[in-house]
Amino acid sequence: xxxxxxxxxxxxxxxxxxxxxxxxxxxxxxxxxxxxxxxxxxxxxxxxxxxxxxxxxxxxxxxxxxxxxxxxxxxxxxxxxxxxxxxxxxxxxxxxxxxxxxxxxxxxxxxxxxxxxxxxxxxxxxxxxxxxxxxxxxxxxxxxxxxxxxxxxxxxxxxxxxxxxxxxxxxxxxxxxxxxxxxxxxxxxxxxxxxxxxxxxxxxxxxxxxxxxxxxxxxxxxxxxxxxxxxxxxxxxxxxxxxxxxxxxxxxxxxxxxxxxxxxxxxxxxxxxxxxxxxxxxxxxxxxxxxxxxxxxxxxxxxxxxxxxxxxxxxxxxxxxxxxx
Amino acid sequence: xxxxxxxxxxxxxxxxxxxxxxxxxxxxxxxxxxxxxxxxxxxxxxxxxxxxxxxxxxxxxxxxxxxxxxxxxxxxxxxxxxxxxxxxxxxxxxxxxxxxxxxxxxxxxxxxxxxxxxxxxxxxxxxxxxxxxxxxxxxxxxxxxxxxxxxxxxxxxxxxxxxxxxxxxxxxxxxxxxxxxxxxxxxxxxxxxxxxxxxxxxxxxxxxxxxxxxxxxxxxxxxxxxxxxxxxxxxxxxxxxxxxxxxxxxxxxxxxxxxxxxxxxxxxxxxxxxxxxxxxxxxxxxxxxxxxxxxxxxxxxxxxxxxxxxxxxxxxxxxxxxx
Numbered sequence: 001x002x003x004x005x006x007x008x009x010x011x012x013x014x015x016x017x018x019x020x021x022x023x024x025x026x027x028x029x030x031x032x033x034x035x036x037x038x039x040x041x042x043x044x045x046x047x048x049x050x051x052x053x054x055x056x057x058x059x060x061x062x063x064x065x066x067x068x069x070x071x072x073x074x075x076x077x078x079x080x081x082x083x084x085x086x087x088x089x090x091x092x093x094x095x096x097x098x099x100x101x102x103x104x105x106x107x108x109x110x111x112x113x114x115x116x117x118x119x120x121x122x123x124x125x126x127x128x129x130x131x132x133x134x135x136x137x138x139x140x141x142x143x144x145x146x147x148x149x150x151x152x153x154x155x156x157x158x159x160x161x162x163x164x165x166x167x168x169x170x171x172x173x174x175x176x177x178x179x180x181x182x183x184x185x186x187x188x189x190x191x192x193x194x195x196x197x198x199x200x201x202x203x204x205x206x207x208x209x210x211x212x213x214x215x216x217x218x219x220x221x222x223x224x225x226x227x228x229x230x231x232x233x234x235x236x237x238x239x240x241x242x243x244x245x246x247x248x249x250x251x252x253x254x255x256x257x258x259x260x261x262x263x264x265x266x267x268x269x270x271x272x273x274x275x276x277x278x279x280x281x282x283x284x285x286x287x288x289x290x291x292x293x294x295x296x297x298x299x300x301x302x303x304x305x306x307x308x309x310x311x312x313x314x315x316x317x318x319x320x321x322x323x324x325x
Numbered sequence: 326x327x328x329x330x331x332x333x334x335x336x337x338x339x340x341x342x343x344x345x346x347x348x349x350x351x352x353x354x355x356x357x358x359x360x361x362x363x364x365x366x367x368x369x370x371x372x373x374x375x376x377x378x379x380x381x382x383x384x385x386x387x388x389x390x391x392x393x394x395x396x397x398x399x400x401x402x403x404x405x406x407x408x409x410x411x412x413x414x415x416x417x418x419x420x421x422x423x424x425x426x427x428x429x430x431x432x433x434x435x436x437x438x439x440x441x442x443x444x445x446x447x448x449x450x451x452x453x454x455x456x457x458x459x460x461x462x463x464x465x466x467x468x469x470x471x472x473x474x475x476x477x478x479x480x481x482x483x484x485x486x487x488x489x490x491x492x493x494x495x496x497x498x499x500x501x502x503x504x505x506x507x508x509x510x511x512x513x514x515x516x517x518x519x520x521x522x523x524x525x526x527x528x529x530x531x532x533x534x535x536x537x538x539x540x541x542x543x544x545x546x547x548x549x550x551x552x553x554x555x556x557x558x559x560x561x562x563x564x565x566x567x568x569x570x571x572x573x574x575x576x577x578x579x580x581x582x583x584x585x586x587x588x589x590x591x592x593x594x595x596x597x598x599x600x601x602x603x604x605x606x607x608x609x610x611x612x613x614x615x616x617x618x619x620x621x622x623x624x625x626x627x628x629x630x631x632x633x634x635x636x637x638x639x640x641x642x643x644x645x646x647x648x
Contacts, residue, residue, distance in 0.1 A: 063356060097355050097447065101432070140563070163567045165541075165559060187555035190512070193563040219487065233509045237487060241460070241515040245485040 028104045033115040044109040046082040051320040052121040053078050054098065055289065063094045086111045093119065120203070120318055137198060137266050137282065138242060139313030140191040142235060143176040146307050149273065151176050156268040159196030168194070180234075191238070198266060202256065202284050202319035209297040210256035212288060218247035221255075229281065230302035231310070239312050243283055246316055250287040254321065258282045259300050269311060276306030283314035292321050354418075354431045357443040370413050370436035375406045378448040380425065389421045413438040420446070424642060427451055427524070451524035451642055457484065458520055458588050460564050461604075461635030462513040464557065465498045468629055471595070473498045479589040481520030490516065513560075520588065525576055525608050525641040531617040532578030534610060540569045547579070551603060552624035553632075561634050565605065568638065572609035576641045580604040581622055591633060598628030605634075608641030 031049070039045065053060075058077050063070060066082065066089050073080065080093070088108045094101045099121040109115055137159070143151055153172040155164075166172070166184055172192050175183040182189045213221050222244060226236045247253050263269075263280040271278060279302045302310070354374075362371055379386075384405045390398050392409070393416055400407050409418075418431040427449045436442055458479065465473060476493040477483075488494065488506050494514050496506035504511045527534065535543045544566060548558045569575050580587070585602035593600065601624045624632065 094356075138567075161570075163570060165563050165566070166555075189559050190556050191559070193559065195563075195567045219489070234512055237511050237513070237515070241462070241487050244487060245460075245517055248485050 028102065028107075029118045029120070031116045031118050033113055035112050036114045037112065039112040039114075041111045042085055044084060044086045044111060045114045046084070046107070046109065047114065047116045048080040048082070048093065048119050049116065050075070050078050050080070050093075050095070050119050050121055052099075052289075052318060053095070057095060057098065060095055065092045084109070086113070095121070120320070122318065137313040137315055138193075138195050139267070139280075139282075139311050140193050140238060141269070141309065141311045142180055142191050143174070143182055143271075144180050144304075144308045144310075145176050145178060145275075148175060148177055149307070150174070152272040153192060154268075154270040155194055156270070157194060157196045158265065158267055159198035162194060162196040165193040190234070194267070196267075198315070200317050200319065201258075201266075201315055202254075202286055202317035205256075207254070207256055207294070207319070207321060210254055210294045211296060212292055212294055213247060213253050213255050215248055215251055215253075218253070219244055222247075225257075225299060228301070229299055230279075230304055231312075235310060235312070239283075243285065243314060246285055250285075252288040254286045254288045254292065254294070254319070256284045257297060257299060258284070263311075263313075266313070269309075271309055273307075275309045277303055278309045278311075280311045280313075282312065284317055284319075285314065286317040286319040289320060354429075354434065355445050355447070357445055359440055359442045362439050362441040365410070365439050367438045368413050369410055370438060370440045370442070372409045372411060372416075372434065372436060373406065373441055373443045374409065374420075375443070375445050376402070376422070376448050377405075377445055378450070379405050379422070383422060383425070386422060388423075391419045393417055408441075411436060413440075422448065424526070425451060427640065428643065451526075451640070453521050454524060454640065455519055456522040456637050456639055458518050458604075458635055458637050460515065460517060461589070461633055462515050462560060463591070463631065463633045464502055464513050465504060465593075465597075466502050466626070466630045466632070467498045467500055470497060470499045472496065473504075474594045475514060476592045477516050477589050478592075479516065479518035479520065480587065481518045483516060483518050485515075485517040487515045516589075518589065522606075522637070522639055525578065525606060525639050527576045527610065527612060527614045527616040527641065530576075530578050531619040532576055533619065534574060534576055534614070534616060536574050537570055537572060540575065541566050543577075547621065550623065551621050552601075552626065553603075553634075557632060557634070565607075565636060569607060574610050575607050576610035576616065577605060577607045578616075579619060579621060580606065585633070585635075588635065588637075593631055595629070597631040599625055599630040601630070601632050603632070603634045605636035606639050607636065608639045610641045610643060612641075612643040 036045070059075050061072060061074050062080060063072050064080065064082070065071070066084060086109055088106050090106055091104045092101055102119055102121065107115070141153060143153070145151065151174055153174065154170070166187070166189060172184060174192070177183075180190060182192065211221065219240060222240050223236065226239060231239065247255070259281045260279065263282050266282070269278065269280065302308075365371060383402075385402050387399050387401050390400055390409070392398070392411060400409070413436060415433045415435050417433055418429075420429040429446060429448065434442070434444070458481070463475060465475075467473070472495065474493050474495040477490070483490070488509070488511060494506060496504055498504050502512060504514065533543065541562065544562050545558065548561060553561065581604075582600075582602050585604050588604060591600070591602065624630070
């Protein structure tokens, strides 16, 4: 009956119908392994630490399967301990309906070995919450030539499923004005826009510097930093009205910025004629659970003399700093 | 050092990445317990479903169920519960109670012979959902530079404003649409709020069903027709289109002008000659209902004109079961 070939859409705000980003996400990461002499030759222990677990679900009764056998046990705070015989196992974990089930590949463990894994939980969407963000950057590009100039802007996006606006055919050929107006196909725009699915950036870096921002400080934090860096008020408003609400949904957020060459990993940006300055500035945000302290990042300052190009973007991440190990 | 760490992490990521072969939606079917069911034959098991969140009058309702994509079956609930016999193995269920609740989809439920598995199933009402009214932005286009005051009274809690909102926004507005507030220049005023709304029902609401590939051109066409400028259109489209394109198909309905009072009252001083409000409600949609088409009115941009646009993503009732 064809009617049932439906995927998931409605209950879920529809956000998971195409779950490619979810499938691509690395959700089981080995953190360390060591030999424990106190274990017998026929014994081995797995520890799984669940990231992204809500406080109220710590210690929750959790179902898991080891190859074909199913078990139910309580978490020890955020951790599941599985003592088993040495061997190779495929596992699945299901805490409750607030989180997607997590499946592992084959994990091999030797006699007397202890392996510790981090498992990144993904929350299932809730009617009262925000839908899951796909892994996106949301860059807008502003052009400020010194005089009216014809400019070719090329973005070579490294992510998937790119979206462009206005319409992009290998290049945006535009005429830009010193006040930032961009004329393209007879229409006037403030910025060029692209977006794509990409990996979770914070999951890939070892976050050693950044900012911990409580909800009610989100706007003043962004205003202060963006002003100090050299955003003008229009750029700042575009940035804050996009990212501010994403910070404001979290009690507390971890914020980290990337700028300039570092952003080449998301997309190469080529501009002809060559600007005096190309500035790229990306924000990465994840909801923080619990206390966490970070040394602040030292941020750059933009020189806005001459022909200047500014791009900003960012990503909402599922990253949780590992405070339990 | 940083680089080594990164490579190491990347290696771990690649080596342990888990790929799904099928959609892994845990949804709202929660395993409770199992017990032996010796009365059944060896190759049969029984699922016992109990619904949470049903209204009293629906506790003994007739519901529609499909197991593994099979024919619809009508089943009468007893006190919010029912039992369903199934061959030992893996099964998937779609359950529809009535239009007060969203259809329920199970993940793969495994059952063995002579076993009884108890599941509690969380229902989700289609009424009174908490929805975020996203990104209304307000542009002011006066004929000459003059002071202004704008107040917004949303029908729900204000979640975010920019610039800072303190009973109102006030400052100087200029014909090029620059707004000067506390010495800073803004192009628009921005607010968001959380409000109670009902799910969209394409059977009862005029609107449009648009496939993923057609979303961008559909929005461009409608916004042009209504009279958005290229800049306003870019602000609207770059906000909404990427979110909408995550879905294979969407249902879209627009609200204009006085209808938008259901989201917020907007008071502007001096009184504009033309105030246009344009909101879009949309949701991912799997159904095949052809909704009644919607007529849109166009902006007249003469004199002091104010444009506001906003929108919200609202779960949409698909009624995919043939009823």
